Amino acid sequence: MMETKKPEQVDNIPSYWGNIVNFYSRNIFNNSKTMKKIILLSLMSLLCTTSLLAQTVVESEKNRIKQVIQNAYIDGLCNNADEIAVNKGFHPGFNLIGIGEGNTMWEYPIYNWIENAKKGKAKYKYAFQNEFTSVKYLFIDISGNVAITKLEFYEGGIAKYIDYLSLMKFEAGWKIVSKMFYAIPKKEN
Secondary structure (H helix, E strand, O other): OOOOOOOOOOOOOOHHHHHHHHHHHHHOOOOHHHHHHHHHHHHHHHHHHHHHHHHHHHHHHHHHHHHHHHHHHHHHHHHOOOHHHHHHHEEEEEEEEEEOOOOOEEEEEHHHHHHHHHHHHHHOOOOOOOOOEEEEEEEEEEEOOEEEEEEEEEEOOEEEEEEEEEEEEEOOEEEEEEEEEEEOOOOOO
16 A cells, blocks of 8 residues: 655655745745745846846956056057057057048058157157146947947047047957047137
């Protein structure tokens, strides 16, 4: 004859834990309204946690990008003409891109820009002028391993350019791969 077990009896669980499991299974899991609330609250908690983690990762990447721009572009190239710092943050295939006359476009490779910065540093207090360079970040947009940054570029506290920097994340980290810019018209006195 087959032995029948009572519904509240659970094999291989000490009686204390078996009682807890049985309590939940009888009183909570069998009550559909309570179960729906538990599932809904669990899903909301999971979504909030996932969202916060994603925001933390994005903010961390944005900070890394800002650090590359500050060390390689602003301090490395513009303020100090530091070739080592520039090479750490710029990809060797980098080009500064601008508009020429008519429908022409010009490119200026990073190795030429570094040489020009070193020559400027010999003449001026900073690489290209006697005024300290700084930036204000207008936005950083990241999609996977690519990013674009829009900056206000200041020389001596005066906004001179709007820069658009493209970056890619390589095994060694974020690298600046190109720059386009808009020269802010000088204000007439």
